[in-house]
Amino acid sequence: GAVVSQHPSWVICKSGTSVKIECRSLDFQATTMFWYRQFPKQSLMLMATSNEGSKATYEQGVEKDKFLINHASLTLSTLTVTSAHPEDSSFYICSADDTGGDSPLHFGNGTRLTVT
Amino acid sequence: DAKTTQPPSMDCAEGRAANLPCNHSTISGNEYVYWYRQIHSQGPQYIIHGLKNNETNEMASLIITEDRKSSTLILPHATLRDTAVYYCIVRESGGSYIPTFGRGTSLIVHP
Numbered sequence: 098g099a100v101v102s103q104h105p106s107w108v109i110c111k112s113g114t115s116v117k118i119e120c121r122s123l124d125f126q127a128t129t130m131f132w133y134r135q136f137p138k139q140s141l142m143l144m145a146t147s148n149e150g151s152k153a154t155y156e157q158g159v160e161k162d163k164f165l166i167n168h169a170s171l172t173l174s175t176l177t178v179t180s181a182h183p184e185d186s187s188f189y190i191c192s193a194d195d196t197g198g199d200s201p202l203h204f205g206n207g208t209r210l211t212v213t
Numbered sequence: 214d215a216k217t218t219q220p221p222s223m224d225c226a227e228g229r230a231a232n233l234p235c236n237h238s239t240i241s242g243n244e245y246v247y248w249y250r251q252i253h254s255q256g257p258q259y260i261i262h263g264l265k266n267n268e269t270n271e272m273a274s275l276i277i278t279e280d281r282k283s284s285t286l287i288l289p290h291a292t293l294r295d296t297a298v299y300y301c302i303v304r305e306s307g308g309s310y311i312p313t314f315g316r317g318t319s320l321i322v323h324p
Contacts, residue, residue, distance in 0.1 A: 140314045
């Protein structure tokens with residue numbers, strides 16, 4: 098089945114630094130990828146929709162200058178958390194849309210970000 | 214806001230069937246029902262989806278009511294490894310509609 102690879106699976110960084118998370122679709126082309134954030138014991142919250150070759154669409158309340166999204170190719174989207182703060186510590190998950198009829202979304206295994 | 218509602222938690226004995234309900238009373242005609250599950254600290258895993266007919270695969274069965282306002286995911290012989298949060302979402306086929314997740318059902322399978 099379709100696979101989405103997300104890297105790194107976990108990262109620890111200091112306050113004020115930036116962290117890049119990669120999301121790759123391994124065996125299909127994804128014109129659209131989604132980025133979610135999940136806090137402990139809560140559901141997935143959509144942060145932004147990433148479209149190949151165009152600017153991402155951010156959900157209300159998500160700072161686009163803090164969470165930079167790049168979707169330069171049909172198989173890769175990146176999320177960069179800039180000037181990270183401890184409150185940015187969370188579980189970040191990407192998903193890719195294999196646009197073909199009723200195909201399901203495919204999810205990466207998530208990235209656990211801890212900002213110290 | 215999520216277009217589905219699910220009970221927050223359920224439990225089931227190992228080896229028994231787990232029946233997880235989902236209410237999607239505002240579903241539209243071209244929206245599919247998808248089920249995912251999330252094991253702790255992992256990304257969601259696709260289970261099954263359907264439009265109006267009942268569906269079965271190697272993981273589960275999906276029963277959709279005739280009016281499509283609710284559905285039930287059935288794990289026929291639950292194992293301890295099926296302990297997870299189960300999410301039911303609705304989504305248009307091939308469209309740009311963005312699926313949003315409710316709180317899901319936390320299923321605990323006990324020995």
